[in-house]
Amino acid sequence: MLYNDIKGILPRFRFDGRYEECQEILSGNINTTYHLTYRMPDGSKREYLLQRVNSYVFKDPVSVMHNIELVTGHILHAYEAQGIDSTRRMLRVIPTLEGEPMWQAGPDSFWRAYNYIDHATAYDQVTQPEHFYEAGRAFGEFQRLLTDFPAAKLSETIPGFHNTQQRFYAFVAAVAADRAGRADSVEEEIEFFFDRRKMMSALVREMKSGRLPVRVTHNDTKINNVMIDDDTNHAICVIDLDTVMPGTALYDYGDAIRSGASTAAEDEKNLDMVSMDIGLYEQFTRGFLSEVRDILTPHEIELLPLSVKVLTCELAMRFLTDYLDGDVYFKVRSPDHNLIRARNQMKLLTDMEGKFDRMTDICRNLAGRR
Ligand code: GN1
Ligand code: MG
Numbered sequence: 001m002l003y004n005d006i007k008g009i010l011p012r013f014r015f016d017g018r019y020e021e022c023q024e025i026l027s028g029n030i031n032t033t034y035h036l037t038y039r040m041p042d043g044s045k046r047e048y049l050l051q052r053v054n055s056y057v058f059k060d061p062v063s064v065m066h067n068i069e070l071v072t073g074h075i076l077h078a079y080e081a082q083g084i085d086s087t088r089r090m091l092r093v094i095p096t097l098e099g100e101p102m103w104q105a106g107p108d109s110f111w112r113a114y115n116y117i118d119h120a121t122a123y124d125q126v127t128q129p130e131h132f133y134e135a136g137r138a139f140g141e142f143q144r145l146l147t148d149f150p151a152a153k154l155s156e157t158i159p160g161f162h163n164t165q166q167r168f169y170a171f172v173a174a175v176a177a178d179r180a181g182r183a184d185s186v187e188e189e190i191e192f193f194f195d196r197r198k199m200m201s202a203l204v205r206e207m208k209s210g211r212l213p214v215r216v217t218h219n220d221t222k223i224n225n226v227m228i229d230d231d232t233n234h235a236i237c238v239i240d241l242d243t244v245m246p247g248t249a250l251y252d253y254g255d256a257i258r259s260g261a262s263t264a265a266e267d268e269k270n271l272d273m274v275s276m277d278i279g280l281y282e283q284f285t286r287g288f289l290s291e292v293r294d295i296l297t298p299h300e301i302e303l304l305p306l307s308v309k310v311l312t313c314e315l316a317m318r319f320l321t322d323y324l325d326g327d328v329y330f331k332v333r334s335p336d337h338n339l340i341r342a343r344n345q346m347k348l349l350t351d352m353e354g355k356f357d358r359m360t361d362i363c364r365n366l367a368g369r370r
Pocket of ligand 2: 028030220240242
């Protein structure tokens with residue numbers, strides 16, 4: 001029973017009203033998330049999100065919450081300064097009775113709560129192209145609002161999260177260790193990443209050489225991490241701030257295209273259905289550049305199409321690494337779930353490679369346009 005999992009946790013938070021019901025939200029691959037409904041004495045509803053933070057993935061949940069409080073505070077302040085009603089525009093942390101941003105129920109049991117943004121949807125796949133334009137605008141705005149936030153104040157919640165050089169070494173180590181005895185069955189898949197080693201580490205090289213500015217970035221810009229208002233179809237809020245930390249704008253752009261411009265779900269088995277929709281690529285890029293055109297350097301803009309390939313390759317390799325490790329990182333719903341995801345992302349990358357020149361043309365065109 002769901003309620004039994006959380007009944008000891010609920011009284012620890014400053015929720016208003018009486019508990020009424022709870023539903024698990026199944027779309028995340030890392031944390032466990034519940035949608036809570038409470039009822040006020042006057043009959044009105046209060047809705048919240050309750051999450052158990054995955055402490056295998058986030059080794060220091062206290063720093064995660066510290067980052068989130070800093071970043072949400074900064075963005076709320078920016079909206080208020082512009083006279084924008086911020087009520088549904090940002091996550092707000094609901095404190096514990098002690099006024100803390102998180103409740104620790106046991107050695108590996110960390111819980112936090114947020115306001116729930118109602119009348120808005122986090123889509124797992126793009127259903128209307130305008131939504132993806134909106135997502136581009138929202139992630140671009142997120143970036144823009146954080147340009148004056150000092151990146152050094154943030155902890156690196158997952159060290160080397162998008163460091164594809166390190167990720168490649170971790171992948172090679174997983175092949176060598178072969179903990180789940182699966183390496184022999186995925187020889188071709190393994191080869192795929194050796195063939196792309198140089199391409200995938202391009203952004204890391206650019207970062208190391210100082211040619212790319214360090215910015216505060218979201219780092220997990222999946223399409224379902226932006227809420228779209230059900231009435232206006234505008235993007236209103238960027239969510240899932242666990243990986244907000246210093247990075248490059250290219251991580252956010254590349255990962256968003258990887259996730260939202262695909263013609264299929266991330267775990268679609270039928271690879272014939274998986275490709276990159278160039279129209280969606282254009283939509284997102286238009287939205288994103290409308291917010292950050294004047295902030296990004298010409299070099300960052302030039303590298304946008306490459307970032308799409310890098311981020312797709314990175315995730316494909318992370319899925320295969322986890323498959324080789326025996327599924328310890330991502331939640332899986334079948335023993336081959338990570339392999340299915342890896343093959344899906346490899347197919348997506350192969351398709352992107354064929355469309356690279358068109359992506360470059362579209363991007364240059366949009367960047368030059370006012
Ligand atoms: C994880 O849990 P979710 O869906 O927000 C992962 C992302 C991946 C994504 C792939 C902290 O995000 O990096 O891109 O799965 N988050 C972490 O679906 O590893
Ligand atoms: Mg996430």
